[in-house]
Every structure is written in structure tokens, then in C-alpha cells.
Amino acid sequence: MDFDKWQEIFESLRRHKLRTILTAISVWWGIFMLIILLGAGSGLENSAKRDFEDDSMNTFFIYGGVTSLPHKGLKPGRYIQFDNEDREILDERIEGIEYTSGRLWLWGDNLTKYEDKALSFDLRPVHPEHLHIEKTIIEQGRFLNEADLGSFRKVCVIGDLVKEELMPNIADPVGQYVNIKGIDFMIVGVFTDKGWEGERKNIYLPITTVQKVFYGRDRISQLLATSDSKNMEETMMMKERIISSLATRHNFDKEDNQAIYIWNNFENFKDFQTFFGMLKGFLWFVGIGSILAGVIGVSNIMLIIVKDRTREIGIRKALGATPRSIISMIVTESVFLTGISGYVGVLSGFGIIELLGYAMEKFEVELEFFYKPQISPAVIFSALLILIIAGVVAGYFPAKKAATISAVEAMNN
Amino acid sequence: MIEINNIKKSYKTGSTELQVLKGVNMHVEPGELVSIMGSSGSGKSTLLNVLGLLDKYDSGSYLLNNVKMEGLSEKEAAFYRNRFLGFVFQSFNLLPFKTALENVALPLYYQKVDRKERLRKAEQYLERVGLLNWKDHYPNEMSGGQKQRVAIARSLITEPKVVLADEPTGALDSVTSEEIMALFKEVHASGMTMVVVTHENEIAAQTQRVIRLSDGLVKNQVPVL
Numbered sequence: 001m002d003f004d005k006w007q008e009i010f011e012s013l014r015r016h017k018l019r020t021i022l023t024a025i026s027v028w029w030g031i032f033m034l035i036i037l038l039g040a041g042s043g044l045e046n047s048a049k050r051d052f053e054d055d056s057m058n059t060f061f062i063y064g065g066v067t068s069l070p071h072k073g074l075k076p077g078r079y080i081q082f083d084n085e086d087r088e089i090l091d092e093r094i095e096g097i098e099y100t101s102g103r104l105w106l107w108g109d110n111l112t113k114y115e116d117k118a119l120s121f122d123l124r125p126v127h128p129e130h131l132h133i134e135k136t137i138i139e140q141g142r143f144l145n146e147a148d149l150g151s152f153r154k155v156c157v158i159g160d161l162v163k164e165e166l167m168p169n170i171a172d173p174v175g176q177y178v179n180i181k182g183i184d185f186m187i188v189g190v191f192t193d194k195g196w197e198g199e200r201k202n203i204y205l206p207i208t209t210v211q212k213v214f215y216g217r218d219r220i221s222q223l224l225a226t227s228d229s230k231n232m233e234e235t236m237m238m239k240e241r242i243i244s245s246l247a248t249r250h251n252f253d254k255e256d257n258q259a260i261y262i263w264n265n266f267e268n269f270k271d272f273q274t275f276f277g278m279l280k281g282f283l284w285f286v287g288i289g290s291i292l293a294g295v296i297g298v299s300n301i302m303l304i305i306v307k308d309r310t311r312e313i314g315i316r317k318a319l320g321a322t323p324r325s326i327i328s329m330i331v332t333e334s335v336f337l338t339g340i341s342g343y344v345g346v347l348s349g350f351g352i353i354e355l356l357g358y359a360m361e362k363f364e365v366e367l368e369f370f371y372k373p374q375i376s377p378a379v380i381f382s383a384l385l386i387l388i389i390a391g392v393v394a395g396y397f398p399a400k401k402a403a404t405i406s407a408v409e410a411m412n413n
Numbered sequence: 414m415i416e417i418n419n420i421k422k423s424y425k426t427g428s429t430e431l432q433v434l435k436g437v438n439m440h441v442e443p444g445e446l447v448s449i450m451g452s453s454g455s456g457k458s459t460l461l462n463v464l465g466l467l468d469k470y471d472s473g474s475y476l477l478n479n480v481k482m483e484g485l486s487e488k489e490a491a492f493y494r495n496r497f498l499g500f501v502f503q504s505f506n507l508l509p510f511k512t513a514l515e516n517v518a519l520p521l522y523y524q525k526v527d528r529k530e531r532l533r534k535a536e537q538y539l540e541r542v543g544l545l546n547w548k549d550h551y552p553n554e555m556s557g558g559q560k561q562r563v564a565i566a567r568s569l570i571t572e573p574k575v576v577l578a579d580e581p582t583g584a585l586d587s588v589t590s591e592e593i594m595a596l597f598k599e600v601h602a603s604g605m606t607m608v609v610v611t612h613e614n615e616i617a618a619q620t621q622r623v624i625r626l627s628d629g630l631v632k633n634q635v636p637v638l
Contacts, residue, residue, distance in 0.1 A: 004528070015510070322523070408468055
């Protein structure tokens with residue numbers, strides 16, 4: 001430890017308190033903003049990730065469309081309508097498919113009545129494997145099963161918010177009956193869901209029962225299929241196989257991109273990852289920009305310090321100070337100033353992000369777009385590294401100037 | 414100790430070139446106490462800067478302690494300034510935020526002498542100039558004479574070959590000037606080679622030899638009787 005050097009640094013900073021504090025604030029602000037920005041970015045990213053985690057990561061959503069190409073003598077303009085057999089085809093013939101389900105839209109007021117209450121909820125007729133696709137969590141009772149579908153049972157599984165609104169005083173609603181669109185269904189389970197709140201206001205119904213009771217026909221509005229693959233190429237191949245199987249069954253051209261629509265959230269996840277990669281890059285850019293402003297401030301201050309100390313530097317040179325020892329003195333001071341103020345910036349930014357995360361958890365604040373903001377050790381490490389480099393850069397040019405000061409001129413100053 | 418042959422030095426100011434030293438020849442024997450005199454503009458300050466390795470010269474040769482001082486890098490110049498030379502200035506040039514003791518010890522810092530040893534040696538030299546009681550005082554708490562004594566102690570601490578003094582009494586009253594000259598003579602008596610730049614005849618008269626500089630040339634060298 002070079003006691004004299006540090007004594008001089010403290011002395012130099014102490015002699016100009018206001019200047020030191022203002023400079024420190026500019027660096028502090030830069031690094032503080034960088035940490036806050038990145039923390040906020042992670043909050044956005046984590047909330048989006050949470051939404052993806054809610055549904056199975058690699059899910060195909062398939063809708064029927066209208067053919068646009070003639071195929072095997074058939075004219076374009078035909079509607080493609082899925083039915084239960086389509087789901088079986090996906091389930092049995094497509095390699096790599098894990099879970100499948102259909103969904104059926106129910107039109108009208110969708111009134112659900114219980115005792116004197118009549119409220120409108122989303123009705124969602126599905127197959128049993130829908131449980132895994134939506135990552136539905138059963139709280140009481142059970143989900144729909146094959147037996148329910150096989151014998152067209154009039155049963156339903158309600159969301160915990162449905163239960164709360166419809167029968168807040170009933171501890172265990174399993175076994176109770178609700179009247180849906182005029183027909184009594186028995187509640188066999190209550191579920192919750194980690195996704196957005198609306199999911200918990202759904203009522204799941206056996207799809208076959210709904211087909212029979214409300215449609216009179218075997219129909220599916222939307223097919224869902226999941227894969228456990230995390231590979232983009234495999235996923236794209238699976239998509240091809242799904243299209244060709246459905247094209248064979250419904251007699252449309254595989255190249256007809258309007259006959260059916262397939263939406264895959266894994267592709268979306270990729271886009272999402274790219275998007276957040278870019279967002280992060282942007283945040284770093286902005287953050288580093290504000291650090292740069294701080295660094296230029298420090299560099300300016302160091303220039304002024306060098307000017308102030310010209311005479312002193314001249315004296316030191318006369319006494320045998322080498323250019324190197326002069327540079328080292330100025331650069332150390334600069335690194336010290338940026339280092340300390342930046343370190344405080346990192347700590348305060350980190351503190352605020354952690355506090356925010358803690359407060360959100362503690363007071364159960366649930367925001368759709370913001371979740372668990374965090375700063376990783378890697379970010380802190382890079383921020384500190386940037387600071388050190390910034391300090392050196394900010395100090396170097398003024399120091400270089402100081403080193404070239406002529407001792408004679410300096411002492412006559 | 415010092416041998417200077419045909420030293421020339423000019424400064425460029427805009428388009429005009431100003432020849433300050435026009436071929437100076439001089440030498441200083443080991444253990445001599447020499448004064449350099451001259452009116453302002455005679456080139457004496459420039460000569461002192463050249464002697465002190467604080468400024469470069471254009472041509473000629475300079476031997477200091479039998480070492481050729483030619484084409485030195487900044488680092489080498491710093492080394493020789495530190496090892497061979499001690500400086501005493503008109504305006505003392507003490508660092509205001511350091512105590513007398515720390516000021517005296519500073520040249521040893523650039524020799525990488527350990528702090529304890531530095532301060533121990535600085536105490537010895539402060540005692541020699543009679544200011545050991547003032548070691549913890551800052552320059553602004555001292556009189557001009559005291560400051561110059563501290564500066565002299567600082568110039569001696571590295572045990573240099575030559576002490577260069579630039580108008581050392583220029584900022585002092587006559588009584589204090591006498592005290593400082595007495596100290597100089599005392600240091601000289603211990604065997605130190607000394608070069609004093611001055612424009613005061615009373616000061617020059619107390620040295621062994623006077624080198625008179627005029628218009629960038631040595632006019633005459635007069636031994637003081």
C-alpha cells in the first residue's frame with residue numbers, strides 16, 4: 001500500500017468537496033440507471049416467461065380455414081371443419097406429440113346459474129389431456145376423464161374464481177350442480193391456473209357432452225397438440241407432418257396455407273427470446289451511454305485537477321518524479337473516484353431492485369407485465385468491470401497531459 | 414563536477430526564434446560554491462534549467478558528475494534529477510498539504526525508500542537546518558526563512574552531487590537572507606558542490622567564484638577574493 005499516494009488522493013478530493021461530490025453523483029447516476037434499467041428489463045422478461053411457462057412451451061394451435069387451391073378436382077372455397085377423429089389422428093399418427101385436445105366454441109350468453117345467481121363465464125369444452133396442455137392445477141376433486149367423455153356425462157370443472165363468485169360460502173363445491181345454458185352439470189373439480197386471471201374464470205366441460213347436447217354434431221373448433229421437443233427443426237418437421245396428415249384426411253393441398261392455420265408458441269418463444277435479447281442490448285446501450293456521460297464528467301474534472309496541480313506536478317518532477325509516477329497518481333485518483341461512486345451506484349440500484357422484488361412478493365402485488373425483477377451477479381460483475389475501465393480511460397488522458405507538463409513552466413505557474 | 418561546452422538553446426515563439434544561450438562554456442569543480450549572475454534576459458534561468466535537467470538544450474555538451482547528459486528520456490532525466498541534483502527555489506516550492514517532515518522526505522519517495530526510513534532520514538535533515546521542532550507544521554504556518562530551510566533540507570536529503578539554487582534569497586528580507594547564506598556556506602563547508610543563481614551582489618560576493626552571463630554568453634568568470 002502506497003500510503004503517500006493515497007494520502008494525496010484523499011487530500012485532493014477533500015480540498016474540492018463540491019466538485020468531488022458532483023462528479024461522484026454523475027457516475028453514481030450512470031451506473032444506478034444501468035442497474036435499474038436491466039432490473040426492469042428482467043422484470044418484463046420474467047413476466048413474459050411466466051406466461052410462457054403457464055402453457056406448455058411447445059404447443060400447436062390448429063384452426064380450420066377455407067381452401068384457396070383446387071385439389072383433386074375439388075374447387076377452392078371449402079371450409080375445413082375438424083372433428084374428434086382429427087384429434088385421434090394427431091394423437092396416434094404424429095410422432096413426437098405428447099398431449100392432444102380439442103376445444104369447442106360455445107356461442108350465446110353462456111349463463112351459468114347456481115341457486116339465485118346467474119353469471120356469464122367462459123365455457124371450454126375440451127378433452128382430458130387439456131389439463132397438461134394448459135397446465136391446469138387441480139385444487140379440489142379431479143379433472144375431466146375419458147369416462148366422462150365416453151358416456152357423455154354432464155360434469156364440469158370450475159375455476160377457483162368461478163367458485164368464489166358463484167358459491168363463496170361453499171367450502172367443497174364438488175358434488176354441487178350448476179345450470180349451464182339450461183342444463184344441469186355436476187361439479188367434479190375446482191382448478192386454478194398460474195397464467196392470467198381470466199383463465200381462472202373458465203368452466204371446463206367434456207367436449208363430447210357439449211357436442212351432443214348443444215351441437216348435435218361431432219365438431220372441434222380448435223385442435224391443440226404439444227410436443228416435448230425444444231428443437232426448432234424438429235418442431236418444424238412436426239408441423240409439416242401435422243399439415244400433411246390433416247391434408248390427406250380433409251382433401252386439401254399441403255401447400256394451401258389458408259386451408260388450416262397452425263400457430264406454434266415455440267416459434268413465438270424464439271421470437272420472444274430474440275426480442276428480449278434485443279431489448280437487453282438496447283438497455284445496455286442506454287445504460288452505458290449514461291455511464292459514458294459520467295465518465296466524460298470525471299475526465300473533465302481530472303483535467304481541471306491536473307490544471308490545478310500543475311505547479312505541484314512541476315515540483316514533483318524537479319524532485320525526480322517520473323512521468324509514469326505522475327500518470328499513476330492521476331489514474332489512481334480517477335479509478336478511485338469512479339470506483340467508489342460506481343460501487344455505491346451498483347449497490348443502490350441492486351438494493352432498489354431487490355427491495356422492489358421483495359415488496360411485490362410480500363404485498364402480493366401481481367402485475368401482468370412485471371414479475372420478479374432481478375440483477376444477476378454477472379451483470380454486477382460487468383458493471384464493476386466497466387467502471388474500472390471507465391476510470392482508467394477517464395484518468396488517462398488528463399494524466400498524459402500532466403506527464404508532459406514542463407517542470408519549468410509548471411513551477412512558474 | 415559540471416562541464417558545459419558551447420551550449421546553445423533557442424525558443425520558438427511563433428515565427429521568430431529567440432536564441433537565449435549562444436554557446437555557453439563553464440565548469441564547476443567538485444566542492445565549489447559558484448554563483449551565476451546576470452540581468453533578466455541574460456539567460457541565467459535558462460542555463461539553470463539546462464543544468465537542472467529541467468529543460469533541453471539544442472547543441473553542445475553537458476557532463477554532470479562525469480556522466481554525459483545527452484538525449485535523455487523523461488525517465489532518465491527524472492532519475493538524474495533525483496540522484497545527482499538538489500533544488501532550492503526562490504519561491505520555496507513546498508507542497509502546501511504536506512508537513513515540513515513530509516516535504517523533506519518527498520525526494521526519497523521517488524527513490525522508493527520505505528516510508529519509515531524516509532521520515533527517519535528527513536528528521537535528521539530537519540535537525541541539521543534547525544527545524545526539528547517544526548516537523549509537523551505545514552508550510553503556511555512557517556516564515557519564509559523557515560520554508561527555505563525546509564527546502565534546503567529537502568534538496569540535501571538525497572545526498573546529491575550538486576545543489577542548484579535559483580535566487581534562494583529573492584523572497585527573503587536581508588536578515589533572513591544572511592541566515593540562509595550562512596546555512597549555504599555551512600553546507601558547502603561539509604563538501605557540497607553548489608551553484609547559486611542570483612542578481613544580488615551581496616549574495617554573489619559570498620561565493621567563491623562569480624560567473625557573469627550577458628546576452629546568452631559568459632562575459633567573465635571572476636574569483637571572489
